[in-house]
Amino acid sequence: MRQNVRIAPSILSADFASLGEEVRRIDAAGADYIHVDVMDGHFVPNITIGPGVVKALRPHTKKTFDCHLMISPVDPFLQDFSDSGADIITAHPEAGAHLHRTIQEIKRLGKKAGVVLNPATHPSAVDYVIGDVDLILVMSVNPGFGGQKFIHSQLDKIRVLRQKIDATGRTIDLEVDGGINFETAPLAIAAGADVLVAGTATFTGGPSQYAANIARLRGQA
Numbered sequence: 001m002r003q004n005v006r007i008a009p010s011i012l013s014a015d016f017a018s019l020g021e022e023v024r025r026i027d028a029a030g031a032d033y034i035h036v037d038v039m040d041g042h043f044v045p046n047i048t049i050g051p052g053v054v055k056a057l058r059p060h061t062k063k064t065f066d067c068h069l070m071i072s073p074v075d076p077f078l079q080d081f082s083d084s085g086a087d088i089i090t091a092h093p094e095a096g097a098h099l100h101r102t103i104q105e106i107k108r109l110g111k112k113a114g115v116v117l118n119p120a121t122h123p124s125a126v127d128y129v130i131g132d133v134d135l136i137l138v139m140s141v142n143p144g145f146g147g148q149k150f151i152h153s154q155l156d157k158i159r160v161l162r163q164k165i166d167a168t169g170r171t172i173d174l175e176v177d178g179g180i181n182f183e184t185a186p187l188a189i190a191a192g193a194d195v196l197v198a199g200t201a202t203f204t205g206g207p208s209q210y211a212a213n214i215a216r217l218r219g220q221a
């Protein structure tokens, strides 16, 4: 079932020298989830945030921490991210040999589990785990960096996944990540997405603009 549109600012575009304050600002500005991009310089060509940073940020907000793990292997780090205060943990099928086991482990830790599909990954990758997941994340850029251009072919994948999710009768978030801005957000929503990750588009213009940016992405302004 399609839910209300929620916005998940990616702190990859925040000021890393004042991350706690940035998280408090986007919380106050109306963020629904706090999207944390975890990169290892191996699965993706960039290194970002580890569980220690997530733990340090946890006291700064009660909002949902949506931890997008772009690390391989992923299984050895699930416990650390769980302990650090993640609420949702998402993993790429390519980041381990046994996606089903990864999802079960995230759930065993008491967290919400999600699968992330790269631009070239077929939506059928979710078929035999859709009964177990809380979220499906469609990458509309190749993971690794903020500020990339939205890949329009992913709109078709969002539509396919909307149908698959609706057919389950379960509540599963359909999240889109990469190149979301005021032009592409309405396209992703129309295709069936209900959670939009936005790094550049949230933080553009500085703190005075965060609330307006988030409202506009949500379609409220």
Ligand code: DX5
Pocket: 010, 012, 013, 035, 037, 068, 141, 142, 143, 144, 145, 146, 147, 148, 177, 178, 179, 180, 197, 198, 199, 200, 201
């Ligand atoms: C890319 C990350 C995204 C990224 C989005 O690998 O998963 O979350 O930060 O950044 P924007 O919104 O700037 O495309």
Ligand code: ZN
Pocket: 010, 035, 036, 037, 068, 177, 197
């Ligand atoms: Zn992400």
